[in-house]
Amino acid sequence: MSKTEKNPESIGTRLKTAEEATRAVEELLRQGVPRDCIEVQSSEPIHFSGAAAASHKKSWIWLFGIAGGIVGALAAVLLTVWTSRRVNLVTGGMPIASPWPLGVIVFEMTALGAILFSVVRMIFEARLGRRRSDDDEAALAEGDIVVRRV
Amino acid sequence: MERAQGGDIDTQLLEPVLKTGWPWFVTVFIAGLVFLGAIGAFGYQLYWGLGVWGIKRPVFWAFDITNFVFWIGISHAGTLISAILRVTGAEWRRPVTRCAEAITVFALMIGALFPIIHLGKPWLFYWLIPYPNVRGLWPNFRSPLAWDFFAINTYLLGSIIYLYLPLIPDLALLRDKSRGKRRRGVYALLSLGWRGTELQWDRLERAVRVMAVIIIPVAVSVHTIVSWDFAMAIRPMWHSTIFGPYFVAGAIFSGIAALILAMAVIRRVFHLEGYLRPVHFNNLGLLLVTMSLIWFYFTFAEYLTTWYGNQPEEMAVFLSKVTGSYAPLFWTMVAGCFLIPVPILAFKRSIKATVIASVAVVVGMYIERFLIIVPTLSHPRLSYNWSTYSPTWVEVMLTIGPFAYFVILYAVFVKLFPIIAVWEYKEGLRLEGRNLEIGSSAAATAD
Amino acid sequence: MSTNKPQWGMVIDLDRCTGCEACVVACRVENNIPTVGPDQASRGRSINWIRIERYFEGEFPDVKVKFRPVLCQHCEQAPCEPVCPVYATYHTEEGLNAQVYNRCVGTRYCANNCPYTVRFFNFYDPHRDAPLDQALNPEVSTRTRGVMEKCTFCIQRIRKGEEKAKDEGRPVRDGDVVPACVQTCPTHAMYFGNLADPSSEVSRLSKSNRGERLLEDLGTRPRVIYLKKGD
Numbered sequence: 001m002s003k004t005e006k007n008p009e010s011i012g013t014r015l016k017t018a019e020e021a022t023r024a025v026e027e028l029l030r031q032g033v034p035r036d037c038i039e040v041q042s043s044e045p046i047h048f049s050g051a052a053a054a055s056h057k058k059s060w061i062w063l064f065g066i067a068g069g070i071v072g073a074l075a076a077v078l079l080t081v082w083t084s085r086r087v088n089l090v091t092g093g094m095p096i097a098s099p100w101p102l103g104v105i106v107f108e109m110t111a112l113g114a115i116l117f118s119v120v121r122m123i124f125e126a127r128l129g130r131r132r133s134d135d136d137e138a139a140l141a142e143g144d145i146v147v148r149r150v
Numbered sequence: 151m152e153r154a155q156g157g158d159i160d161t162q163l164l165e166p167v168l169k170t171g172w173p174w175f176v177t178v179f180i181a182g183l184v185f186l187g188a189i190g191a192f193g194y195q196l197y198w199g200l201g202v203w204g205i206k207r208p209v210f211w212a213f214d215i216t217n218f219v220f221w222i223g224i225s226h227a228g229t230l231i232s233a234i235l236r237v238t239g240a241e242w243r244r245p246v247t248r249c250a251e252a253i254t255v256f257a258l259m260i261g262a263l264f265p266i267i268h269l270g271k272p273w274l275f276y277w278l279i280p281y282p283n284v285r286g287l288w289p290n291f292r293s294p295l296a297w298d299f300f301a302i303n304t305y306l307l308g309s310i311i312y313l314y315l316p317l318i319p320d321l322a323l324l325r326d327k328s329r330g331k332r333r334r335g336v337y338a339l340l341s342l343g344w345r346g347t348e349l350q351w352d353r354l355e356r357a358v359r360v361m362a363v364i365i366i367p368v369a370v371s372v373h374t375i376v377s378w379d380f381a382m383a384i385r386p387m388w389h390s391t392i393f394g395p396y397f398v399a400g401a402i403f404s405g406i407a408a409l410i411l412a413m414a415v416i417r418r419v420f421h422l423e424g425y426l427r428p429v430h431f432n433n434l435g436l437l438l439v440t441m442s443l444i445w446f447y448f449t450f451a452e453y454l455t456t457w458y459g460n461q462p463e464e465m466a467v468f469l470s471k472v473t474g475s476y477a478p479l480f481w482t483m484v485a486g487c488f489l490i491p492v493p494i495l496a497f498k499r500s501i502k503a504t505v506i507a508s509v510a511v512v513v514g515m516y517i518e519r520f521l522i523i524v525p526t527l528s529h530p531r532l533s534y535n536w537s538t539y540s541p542t543w544v545e546v547m548l549t550i551g552p553f554a555y556f557v558i559l560y561a562v563f564v565k566l567f568p569i570i571a572v573w574e575y576k577e578g579l580r581l582e583g584r585n586l587e588i589g590s591s592a593a594a595t596a597d
Numbered sequence: 598m599s600t601n602k603p604q605w606g607m608v609i610d611l612d613r614c615t616g617c618e619a620c621v622v623a624c625r626v627e628n629n630i631p632t633v634g635p636d637q638a639s640r641g642r643s644i645n646w647i648r649i650e651r652y653f654e655g656e657f658p659d660v661k662v663k664f665r666p667v668l669c670q671h672c673e674q675a676p677c678e679p680v681c682p683v684y685a686t687y688h689t690e691e692g693l694n695a696q697v698y699n700r701c702v703g704t705r706y707c708a709n710n711c712p713y714t715v716r717f718f719n720f721y722d723p724h725r726d727a728p729l730d731q732a733l734n735p736e737v738s739t740r741t742r743g744v745m746e747k748c749t750f751c752i753q754r755i756r757k758g759e760e761k762a763k764d765e766g767r768p769v770r771d772g773d774v775v776p777a778c779v780q781t782c783p784t785h786a787m788y789f790g791n792l793a794d795p796s797s798e799v800s801r802l803s804k805s806n807r808g809e810r811l812l813e814d815l816g817t818r819p820r821v822i823y824l825k826k827g828d
Contacts, residue, residue, distance in 0.1 A: 018580065039347055039348070040347065040348050041345055041346045041347050042346050042351075043319070043323065043346060043573060043576075044319075044573040044574075044576045044577045044580070045351035045352075045354075045355060045573070045577055046348070046351075054348045054352070056348070056349055056352050059352070059353060059356055061353065061356050061357055061360055062356075062360060065360050065364070079280060080291045083280065083288035083291070084288070084291060084292075086286075086288070087286075087287060087288055087290075087684060089290075089684055089687035089688075090678075090687060090688040091290065091292060091675075091678035091679040091681070091684070091686070091687050091688065092292075092674055092675050092676060092677075092678040092679040092688070093673060093674035093675075093688070093818075094292060094679050098292070101291060101292045101297070101679075102291055102292075104297045104300075104301075104371075104375060105291055105296070105297065105300050107371060108297075108300040108301050108304045108368070108371065109300065109304070111304055111308065111364055111367065111368045111371075112304045112307065112308075114360075114364050115304075115307065115308050115311060115361065115364055115365075116307075118357060118360045118361065118364070119311055119315070119357060119361075122315075122353050122354070122356065122357035123342065125349075125353045126349060126350040126353035126354060127349070127350070128318075128342035128343055128344060128350070129342045129343060130343055131343065140322070140323070140326060140346050141323060141326035141327050143160065198721065199719075199720055199721045199722060199742035199743065200703070200718075200720050200742070200743065201637070201642065201720035201721040201742070203720075204640075205720075206640055206641030206642055206720075207641050207642065207708070207714070207717060207718065208641075208708070208714050209641075210705035210708045210709055210718060211705065211709060265704075268704070268705075269702050269703050269704060269743070270701070270702060270703015270704075270705070270718065270719070270742065270743025270744060270745075271701075271702045271703050271743040271744070274702045275702065277683050277700075277702055278682050278683065278702075287683070287684060287700070288684075289682055289683060289684075290679070290681055290682050290683065290684045292679045292680075293679060293680050293681055293682040293706070294680065294706075295680070295682035295704055295706060296682045299682075379706070382680065383676070383680065383706075383709055383710040384676050384710060384712060384815060385709065385710070385712075527709060530712070530714045531712045531713075531714075531812060532650060532667065532712075532713060532714055532812075533652075534650040534651070534652065534667075535650075535714040537641050
């Protein structure tokens with residue numbers, strides 16, 4: 001559960017510009033609120049710098065991407081080599097399971113695995129796909145920034 | 151041209167989604183009729199057999215595979231613009247990316263239909279899918295057609311994801327702005343509960359970067375593999391190592407031209423003159439003329455080596471294209487792909503100039519696909535079997551229909567989603583240092 | 598070849614071939630090859646598993662005509678085989694290039710990759726005017742539209758010959774298997790048999806110094822040997 005969902009009572013302040021939002025975040029920090037208890041919602045990405053800079057946990061999307069690639073490659077090798085040997089028909093005097101033509105399939109499935117694993121990890125890390133709390137929907141739609149304490 | 155004064159960005163960019171005028175309906179209706187005609191032609195072919203086409207022995211592939219290669223080629227628009235420009239940090243890409251990504255997805259969807267349409271028994275297309283079955287048989291992974299299956303599906307899935315990820319924040323915007331419970335519900339579902347927190351933006355941007363990096367080699371591999379449908383065969387003027395790079399360059403070339411045309415249409419029809427500005431057409435025009443030079447280089451290299459080698463079976467194909475019965479098409483292709491666009495674009499890259507050049511390129515590249523396939527197939531090694539080819543109305547309908555289908559898909563897309571990525575565009579404005587207020591109340595000022 | 602199965606091959610003596618096309622007719626009768634009618638034939642859809650290619654050399658009055666019967670060469674390294682995405686064509690242990698009609702989905706890639714242009718496609722469902730529909734060979738399956746077909750070296754006769762030899766408890770002998778074209782040729786220009794059997798006629802003739810293979814430089818290793826010395 002996100003922190004807002006745990007604490008639905010927290011009300012956000014609506015601000016109009018990135019500068020105002022920076023000042024609001026700095027004010028909260030001065031009040032002693034930990035940075036990861038300050039949530040900023042915006043309709044476009046804002047990368048605060050300096051004291052107000054966000055501190056996200058490390059992202060593992062890249063690692064999942066690599067893992068997905070390896071899984072895809074292994075799956076492709078298994079699929080192509082095992083099935084080619086099982087069917088066991090000679091075509092054109094070519095070897096039954098040769099690395100070069102099968103390598104094309106391995107390449108594609110490596111990419112496929114990397115894509116799928118990366119996206120799934122991203123959805124998980126961004127906490128998407130969960131039921132939304134009642135945010136101030138109009139705020140973002142009108143382009144305001146919401147800063148709240150969670 | 152200046153942006154509309156006084157309107158705000160969100161209203162302008164979301165207007166096509168929230169409001170529909172009668173021209174949209176007329177366009178979709180007419181395109182729908184043409185598309186239905188193509189479906190009818192396909193039904194006719196399913197009933198009677200491939201004999202209703204003009205293909206014959208030895209020209210077993212003609213417009214079916216021409217269309218296939220052409221549409222897969224068009225699909226390289228999105229990848230180049232969106233991914234490469236994202237990876238290299240080119241800021242001018244922002245209003246263009248979604249337009250391009252949508253072209254990719256739809257062109258791939260259409261291109262992927264043709265391997266099914268061209269089969270002698272299309273209802274058995276699923277035999278190319280690797281799954282355990284009672285026949286105990288698997289696809290032959292040694293075949294370039296099996297490689298096509300994997301490449302195109304990977305690219306299609308990757309492109310859909312690559313289109314979808316940056317769309318999520320805009321879907322959330324539409325969720326918050328739509329009236330009507332059903333509409334809101336659909337957008338809510340599609341936006342996966344996007345809240346626009348810092349964490350979500352960070353993760354989204356990371357994922358989009360990862361996708362951009364992965365999708366570039368996938369796109370290169372896809373058209374290389376499609377070119378290997380020809381290059382792996384031992385036919386004169388097919389069995390050439392240049393085909394991989396040649397096709398990729400040609401795909402990017404025709405893709406950019408298609409993107410310019412799509413952008414020009416959207417700009418006019420949806421009054422986005424303030425967003426799709428001359429600078430975008432200028433930059434795409436520069437890319438187009440570069441690709442035209444690259445295309446010419448590859449083509450010249452291919453034809454010079456063929457002519458110089460003087461092998462009889464290759465010269466038969468070469469002469470039929472350069473001086474023989476395919477010569478009118480061949481020289482039209484050279485004009486469309488090189489002689490017309492380069493002089494225009496070298497000097498003038500206004501919107502009108504790039505559009506004219508792009509039309510020439512699209513026509514020229516279509517002819518190029520045809521000329522790769524048919525002259526070679528018309529001249530097999532045993533010259534007793536040489537033949538000519540001409541299409542029938544069924545093939546003409548199956549060629550025109552997909553264009554109508556593309557128009558329909560694109561029109562529906564523009565109706566459902568903003569064609570310019572709202573958040574990305576506004577982020578670009580802010581990074582340019584315009585000190586604009588964030589969001590919809592920002593005034594859209596003139597450039 | 599490390600198998601004791603027969604390795605089928607054919608020898609065609611071009612010095613004997615008169616171009617009469619009896620082999621063409623015999624083949625279509627034996628193998629249920631459909632006629633497509635004059636209209637479709639003019640559109641390039643006619644099917645002839647074996648055909649006589651005819652080339653003219655020179656100008657009148659010094660014209661020479663050359664005949665060459667061309668049929669599926671059953672290449673040992675057939676280019677048509679690896680490109681089929683569904684394994685509808687593959688190489689058997691007896692050296693035949695097999696075509697499986699009910700596996701073919703009709704991509705036609707095999708036909709595009711065959712340098713001998715010996716593969717044929719059924720563009721329409723075959724239609725046989727009476728009384729041709731009564732003259733089908735029950736030992737050969739008929740093909741539907743959408744399917745590739747080509748010379749099989751009369752595999753039905755090969756099977757029959759092999760089964761007969763097996764029933765009689767002996768290996769296949771030279772002369773047990775005679776494809777329709779070989780059987781019909783009036784000048785005895787065609788021979789068929791087991792290339793792996795050193796005593797067979799094809800084995801002997803394949804070593805003739807009149808022997809050549811068609812498009813040999815492509816490396817397809819065809820199993821059809823042409824004998825040619827005379828001009």
